[in-house]
Amino acid sequence: xxxxxxxxxxxxxxxxxxxxxxxxxxxxxxxxxxxxxxxxxxxxxxxxxxxxxxxxxxxxxxxxxxxxxxxxxxxxxxxxxxxxxxxxxxxxxxxxxxxxxxxxxxxxxxxxxxxxxxxxxxxxxxxxxxxxxxxxxxxxxxxxxxxxxxxxxxxxxxxxxxxxxxxxxxxxxxxxxxxxxxxxxxxxxxxxxxxxxxxxx
Numbered sequence: 001x002x003x004x005x006x007x008x009x010x011x012x013x014x015x016x017x018x019x020x021x022x023x024x025x026x027x028x029x030x031x032x033x034x035x036x037x038x039x040x041x042x043x044x045x046x047x048x049x050x051x052x053x054x055x056x057x058x059x060x061x062x063x064x065x066x067x068x069x070x071x072x073x074x075x076x077x078x079x080x081x082x083x084x085x086x087x088x089x090x091x092x093x094x095x096x097x098x099x100x101x102x103x104x105x106x107x108x109x110x111x112x113x114x115x116x117x118x119x120x121x122x123x124x125x126x127x128x129x130x131x132x133x134x135x136x137x138x139x140x141x142x143x144x145x146x147x148x149x150x151x152x153x154x155x156x157x158x159x160x161x162x163x164x165x166x167x168x169x170x171x172x173x174x175x176x177x178x179x180x181x182x183x184x185x186x187x188x189x190x191x192x193x194x195x196x197x198x199x200x201x
Contacts, residue, residue, distance in 0.1 A: 031053050
C-alpha cells in the first residue's frame with residue numbers, strides 16, 4: 001500500500017484513504033497481522049504477497065495516551081509484484097460493513113509511473129461508497145518529480161466529486177536526506193496548497 005514514506009504526495013489516494021466503518025487501509029491502527037511472501041531470501045522483492053490482519057480500535061503511543069480496545073473487523077490484502085509493476089486486491093469486513101478494492105502500479109520506463117486504485121464500500125453511516133484514484137508520476141531528473149492525480153468519489157446521499165491533486169517534489173541534495181514537496185488539492189469551491197519538508201534517514 002502507498003504510504004507517506006514512499007508516496008510523492010502527502011495526501012493518500014481517496015480510494016485508499018476513504019475507508020468505511022472508521023477503518024482505512026492507510027490508517028496506523030494497532031492490530032495483529034500474519035504475512036506470507038513466496039520469495040523469502042531472494043535477490044529481489046518480486047513475488048506474491050499475502051497479508052491477513054485484525055485491526056484493533058484505539059492507538060499506541062510512547063506515553064499514557066495509549067488506548068487499546070477490541071478487534072475492529074478483519075483486513076486482507078494480496079498482490080503480485082514484478083519490478084515496479086504490481087497488481088493486488090484488498091478487502092475489509094466487520095458486522096455488515098465492507099470494503100473491497102483493486103490496486104495496480106505500472107512503470108512505463110519513460111520516466112513515468114502509474115498508480116490506479118478502485119474501491120467499493122458500505123457502512124451504516126456512509127451507505128454505499130465508490131472511489132477511483134488515478135495517479136501519474138513523472139521524474140524528468142533524479143532530484144525532481146511531478147505528480148498528478150485525479151480523484152472520483154461518491155457516496156449515497158452525497159454529491160459526486162471529481163477533483164485533481166498536483167504535487168512537485170524536490171530533493172535539494174544529492175543524498176536524499178531532505179525532501180521538499182508542494183501539493184495542491186482543488187475541490188469544488190475549495191482549494192488547499194501546502195508545502196512540506198521531510199528529513200529522511
